[in-house]
Amino acid sequence: MQKQHEETMIALTGLSKQYDGLTALDSIHLQVKKAEIFGIIGKSGAGKSTLIRCVNLLEKPSQGTVIVNQQSLTTLSRHALRAARRKMGMIFQHFNLLSCRTVYDNIALPLEFCNMSKKAIAHAINPLIELTGLSDKKSNYPNELSGGQKQRVAIARALACKPTVLLSDEATSALDPETTHLILQLLKNIRDTLNLTILLITHEMSVIKACCDKVGILDKGKLVEQNEVGEFFAHPNTPIAKNFIVSSLPQTLPAAIADHVLVDERLNTHPVLRLWFFGDAATQPIVGQLINQFKLRINILQAQVESIKKHIMGILIVAVDGDKTQVTASIAYLKQLGIQVEVLGYVPNDIIPFA
Numbered sequence: 317m318q319k320q321h322e323e324t325m326i327a328l329t330g331l332s333k334q335y336d337g338l339t340a341l342d343s344i345h346l347q348v349k350k351a352e353i354f355g356i357i358g359k360s361g362a363g364k365s366t367l368i369r370c371v372n373l374l375e376k377p378s379q380g381t382v383i384v385n386q387q388s389l390t391t392l393s394r395h396a397l398r399a400a401r402r403k404m405g406m407i408f409q410h411f412n413l414l415s416c417r418t419v420y421d422n423i424a425l426p427l428e429f430c431n432m433s434k435k436a437i438a439h440a441i442n443p444l445i446e447l448t449g450l451s452d453k454k455s456n457y458p459n460e461l462s463g464g465q466k467q468r469v470a471i472a473r474a475l476a477c478k479p480t481v482l483l484s485d486e487a488t489s490a491l492d493p494e495t496t497h498l499i500l501q502l503l504k505n506i507r508d509t510l511n512l513t514i515l516l517i518t519h520e521m522s523v524i525k526a527c528c529d530k531v532g533i534l535d536k537g538k539l540v541e542q543n544e545v546g547e548f549f550a551h552p553n554t555p556i557a558k559n560f561i562v563s564s565l566p567q568t569l570p571a572a573i574a575d576h577v578l579v580d581e582r583l584n585t586h587p588v589l590r591l592w593f594f595g596d597a598a599t600q601p602i603v604g605q606l607i608n609q610f611k612l613r614i615n616i617l618q619a620q621v622e623s624i625k626k627h628i629m630g631i632l633i634v635a636v637d638g639d640k641t642q643v644t645a646s647i648a649y650l651k652q653l654g655i656q657v658e659v660l661g662y663v664p665n666d667i668i669p670f671a
């Protein structure tokens with residue numbers, strides 16, 4: 317028998333979905349292991365919601381198989397599918413609470429559908445109310461709650477039937493950064509305490525960084541890249557993956573400088589380089605090397621270093637002054653170290669003087 321943490325909870329094979337000639341999903345292969353938090357990131361219209369809705373068959377795949385909890389969902393009878401769906405909780409961006417019901421009654425709803433007794437319902441949901449930090453809100457109505465509290469209610473409701481899988485479609489997209497952080501912490505806590513498997517959809521890299529073990533990039537219906545999160549940040553392969561990572565780092569130059577950056581090199585200008593470094597390359601003393609080895613002078617305009625899992629990554633924007641052949645040689649050298657180098661433009665001497 318496989319070890320529990322290696323057990324596959326969700327397996328999508330050759331999953332495709334077409335809507336009247338539009339291919340929303342194109343041959344997706346994906347496996348999510350037990351108690352893993354797997355994040356799917358993609359731009360608007362990439363097919364994220366379609367993908368997650370195919371996992372619980374709210375959307376019927378055009379081709380391919382969906383296996384959840386060892387059951388092939390596309391082959392199940394309606395009755396068996398209903399039972400299988402109960403083991404998959406789902407949360408949404410706009411919470412989808414019933415405004416006429418209290419917090420307690422919203423959370424109890426899925427169990428009422430199962431004709432459970434009042435006593436059994438209380439027994440099942442009181443621990444969830446505690447787990448989601450809603451003990452003092454039981455009798456409140458949704459319009460008396462903050463966004464974060466509403467999402468907590470939705471999470472507790474999604475857990476009511478003791479699911480093994482939680483599907484989250486942009487659950488933090490309507491929340492401010494601080495509340496987002498708390499909700500993502502809650503999801504991690506739930507994974508740890510309930511051994512829950514979470515498939516999470518987002519358009520924000522910060523969400524992936526904050527709580528996912530693995531990440532997949534969905535682009536125009538194709539899963540173009542998937543990896544363990546630390547590895548992904550250390551070795552992104554596709555341009556879209558790199559763009560998502562770059563977009564999650566501060567990269568804008570101070571406006572006073574950005575306004576003066578020229579596209580072409582001219583007399584008395586300095587190249588502005590963006591160095592983007594991951595993994596091993598991030599721990600090299602590169603600024604010192606540029607100064608000593610290539611006799612360049614370096615003006616740091618922007619710098620940010622972060623650690624994700626065990627990996628370090630960072631971005632450094634510098635203006636350089638020095639012999640032109642040395643600048644070219646230094647760029648080749650940096651690339652050889654695995655650092656990505658882009659020339660953002662050229663900044664005139666009087667904006668960033670090196671004298």
Ligand SMILES: Nc1ncnc2c1ncn2[C@@H]1O[C@H](COP(=O)(O)OP(=O)(O)O)[C@@H](O)[C@H]1O
Nearest residue numbers: 335338340358359360361362363364365366367
């Ligand atoms: N029910 C539907 N009928 C027709 N087209 C749809 C339907 N649902 C989604 N689409 C289309 O499929 C593509 C992917 O949509 P969606 O999965 O909602 O993307 P995302 O969640 O990544 O923004 C879009 O082009 C969208 O217009």
Ligand SMILES: [Mg+2]
Nearest residue numbers: 364365366486
């Ligand atoms: Mg969507």
